[in-house]
Structure formats: C-alpha cells, structure tokens
Amino acid sequence: MPDKDVAVIGVGQSAFVRGYPGGIRELCFEAYREAMQDAGISSKEIKALIVCCAPEYDKQRSPSSLIDEYLGLNPAPTFMVESLCSSSTTGFAIAYSFIKSGLYDVVCVLGFQKMSEITSQDVQERMGRGADVMWESPYGTSMPAYYAMYAQAHFANFGTQPEDLALVRVKASTYGQLNEKAVYRKKVTFEQVMESGFVSSPLKVMDCCANADGSSCVILASADRAKELSKKPVWVMGVGQSNAPMNLASREHMRGLECARIAGEKAYAMAGVGPQDIDVAEVHDCFTIAEILAYEALGFAKPGEGPSLIRDKQTYLEGKIPVNVDGGLLSKGHPIGATGGSQLRTIVLQLRGEAGAIQVPNAEIGLVHNIGGVGIYGNVIILGR
Amino acid sequence: MGFEKFGRKSFTAVTKVGEYVDKLESGEVYTTHCPKCNKTYFPPRMDCPGCLSGSLEWVKVPDTGKLVTFTNVKYAPTGFEGDLPYLLAVVDFGGFRMFGRLSDSMQGMDIKVGMTVKPVVVNYENGQIAHEFVAAE
Numbered sequence A: 001m002p003d004k005d006v007a008v009i010g011v012g013q014s015a016f017v018r019g020y021p022g023g024i025r026e027l028c029f030e031a032y033r034e035a036m037q038d039a040g041i042s043s044k045e046i047k048a049l050i051v052c053c054a055p056e057y058d059k060q061r062s063p064s065s066l067i068d069e070y071l072g073l074n075p076a077p078t079f080m081v082e083s084l085c086s087s088s089t090t091g092f093a094i095a096y097s098f099i100k101s102g103l104y105d106v107v108c109v110l111g112f113q114k115m116s117e118i119t120s121q122d123v124q125e126r127m128g129r130g131a132d133v134m135w136e137s138p139y140g141t142s143m144p145a146y147y148a149m150y151a152q153a154h155f156a157n158f159g160t161q162p163e164d165l166a167l168v169r170v171k172a173s174t175y176g177q178l179n180e181k182a183v184y185r186k187k188v189t190f191e192q193v194m195e196s197g198f199v200s201s202p203l204k205v206m207d208c209c210a211n212a213d214g215s216s217c218v219i220l221a222s223a224d225r226a227k228e229l230s231k232k233p234v235w236v237m238g239v240g241q242s243n244a245p246m247n248l249a250s251r252e253h254m255r256g257l258e259c260a261r262i263a264g265e266k267a268y269a270m271a272g273v274g275p276q277d278i279d280v281a282e283v284h285d286c287f288t289i290a291e292i293l294a295y296e297a298l299g300f301a302k303p304g305e306g307p308s309l310i311r312d313k314q315t316y317l318e319g320k321i322p323v324n325v326d327g328g329l330l331s332k333g334h335p336i337g338a339t340g341g342s343q344l345r346t347i348v349l350q351l352r353g354e355a356g357a358i359q360v361p362n363a364e365i366g367l368v369h370n371i372g373g374v375g376i377y378g379n380v381i382i383l384g385r
Numbered sequence B: 001m002g003f004e005k006f007g008r009k010s011f012t013a014v015t016k017v018g019e020y021v022d023k024l025e026s027g028e029v030y031t032t033h034c035p036k037c038n039k040t041y042f043p044p045r046m047d048c049p050g051c052l053s054g055s056l057e058w059v060k061v062p063d064t065g066k067l068v069t070f071t072n073v074k075y076a077p078t079g080f081e082g083d084l085p086y087l088l089a090v091v092d093f094g095g096f097r098m099f100g101r102l103s104d105s106m107q108g109m110d111i112k113v114g115m116t117v118k119p120v121v122v123n124y125e126n127g128q129i130a131h132e133f134v135a136a137e
C-alpha cells in the first residue's frame, strides 16, 4: 500500500500536433481545462503553479507569469522549471515536496512546448546546445547523434541489432494508432523502419520521435485536500532523481544511462517496491534505443538483455511488463516540456482503470521514466492506487 | 579570448582554459591534470572539484586511445550542413575520455568500437581549429 501523503487529483493533455493554431497561453489552457474538469475543482483551490518548459522555442521570456494570468490563477505564485525533456517530472517532484512540506496544499504542474515556431534544423541546433556548449556543440551535435552513440555502444557491447530497434517502433505504432492525441497515428511496419534513411548511424528516421506542439497538466493535492476534493486519487509512492555529466566524455561508460538507473533505484527504495511490482510503465522513448536502455535501467531486463524483452513482446499490453502502450514519444511526439506530464497522465488513467482500449487489467502500480537531454537528467516517478 | 576559434563553430569566447587553442595552434592536443588529486580531466579545466585548486597543469594527451563509440551524422543542426556527413566519437585514453570528430578520412572505412585512434589537430578552411581523431592502425 502506498503512503497516502500526496495524491494526483487531476490530469490533462492537449492533442500533440505539428503546428498548434494558437499561442502558448492558449496551448497551455487546453491541458489545464482537461485537468481541471478531470479534478472537478475550481481555480481558487490551486495554491501554486509550476510551469515546465525548455526555453528558446518562443519569444516569450518568463512564460510562467503569462500562463498564471491566462489560467486565472493570480495571485497564486508561479515560476518556471527547466530540465530539458524531463522538465515536467522535475516540476512534479517540486510540487510533491511543496505539498509534503505543507507550504501549499494543491499545486498545478503545467508543461508545454511550442516547437513549430522554428524549423526542424533549428530545433536540432537548440537541442544540440542542450549539451556541453563549449566542448561538444562546436562539433555539430544533435540529440539523434548522441543517442546514436549510445546505440552504437550497445551494439558493440551486447550484440544488439538494428532489427531490435525497429521492433520498438513497430510496438509504438501499434498503440499510437489508438491514441487520438498522438501526432503520428499511422501503422508502421518493420520493413518501413528498416528501409528508412539514416539520421545519424545507426539511428534511422523511423527510430526517432517527432517534434510537436503540446501541453500537459497534472494537479497534486495533500491527503486531506485529496480526500475532500477527489473521488479517485492516485498516490505518489516514489520520486527518484539523478544527474549525469553533461559531456559524454565525463561519463564512466556508454552501456546505459546512469541517471536513469540511479533515479530508478531511488524511486523503488522510496516506494518500497521493485521492478517486478510494476504493472505498467511509461518510459522516455525519444529514440528506439532509449526504450531498450530504459528496460535495463529500470530492472525490467538485465544489462544488455533489453532487446530480448521486445523480441519476446514482453512489453506489449499482454506481456509481462507493458511499456508505452499509449504509443510513447515515438507516436505521441515530443513537445519537450509537456512530455513528462503526458506520461504521468497515461499512468494515472491506467491506475484508475480509465485507459480504454489500452487498459492493463487491474493495474495497481505504475512507473514513469522521463529523461532530460541525452541521459543528463533522470526522473523516475512511481504511482499507486 | 581566443576560444571562439575552437571547433567548427564556437559558442564560447572567454575561458580560463583558452590556452587549449594555443596548444592546438602549435600542433598539439593537451588537457589538464590536478597533481594533488592525480586526476586528469577532459574537458580541460582550471578548477579542481576534488581539492578546490584553481590552477591545474597542462598535460599532453597520450598518442593513442580506444574508440568507445561513434556515429556517422547525416542530418546536421543549423550551421553544420556544409560538413555532412561527419563522424562524432568518444575516445578512451585510460583515466579520461575525449569527445570530438573522427577524421573525414575515416568515412567509408570499417570503423569498429575498440579500435585504436590517435588525436590530431584539424585546421578548417575558415581559420577554425579543433582536435579530432584518426585511425592509428
């Protein structure tokens, strides 16, 4: 049984789309509206707003204040949190501690990104600078290139094959077709992935998730407030965080992501559970290799044995540990600041038994693994009902 | 000043390890070492988090290292399109690792993780300068 100190009482997400036809304030309102309707509360209950996003994608400086105003939350305090692609689970960890400390009793975590205002190449340039800007970026780095180096190392150390990566994308598309909020809903065949061109070897076009515009919203409350306000609270069992050196050269090995492994260990320890207790998981599959690394970091597979999980379909809905049965980032798209909140929403819906066609029967404990940059920031959250 | 010359396109101008570029200009690849902690750092730095010293010493990077991983980049971020394709890599020198490109001369070669490479200086046509690695065997 989870400690019933802090609960999630509402979740929401905008559709993740290529070009959102509105401004960032309006994009944020989409997720906020859904989360508030889900929680069934009024804005006066929200005591603080944590806005999560990566800067440099839009002109607005200090967006948290603008969003606090547009959501009608003044005079509730607000600020922005950034940890690249894991910004909204970092915001979630702060919201948890705010509530646990007693400083605020109901906190709204709002993640967003509107990436469509700049070109895909410019997105890669900004993402590439989410690394050591002095010693790495001058060589022309990008997110696919970094994850490609992890893939190449996994190939060399463990004999992982391009075909294993392709199987991850095929699984993602199996479920992405069912997710009406996903940016990519087409079926993807094994052959299509294998025949797609290289972005950065060994990663191909279809090994990569798409940029997207989107927002997510998670509302947390203290136990007392959750009991008053919510009929279906989902409890926070574990929060684990870790950070790895930004520069790849400063890391001890390239066999997997240490920030994820350590964050997972911390989250399991806090929750008092292990990998075998997880009924459903959302992992950060920005690239196909990243999902395989996640299996290993979280203990779903031994180091080097991640590929066998996907070969045996153990991470499908019917498998031993269903992973990313909402289509993952590979299908949903990856609006940086909104991604973690979207993963949390999927797990909350699963634990409430409201996940529809992708429901894992009788799911009681769920896990979110959200990574910022290429294994720089690691956040693992465990939720239970 | 001087660090704006580092790499294909530098995002940094001023640093306490600007001497790195001077060393490259003399044809050599150096990094820094803390004698007190007996630890070699890459990227080079003047501050040691182990003993809080603020003046580490320059040491020459060994003649050869082992390739830890690499990728052949086919889609470049803004500003690097003209270099495509190019190879990025991590190289282990025993005690520290370096990030950089593999030489364009290695395009088309059968590149293997674990192979021996050596650090060299590359001068770009526009006056920029960097370290990179080339196959030693």
Ligand SMILES: [Zn+2]
Pocket (backbone or CB within 6 Å): B034, B035, B036, B037, B038, B048, B049, B050, B051, B052, B053
């Ligand atoms: Zn020292």
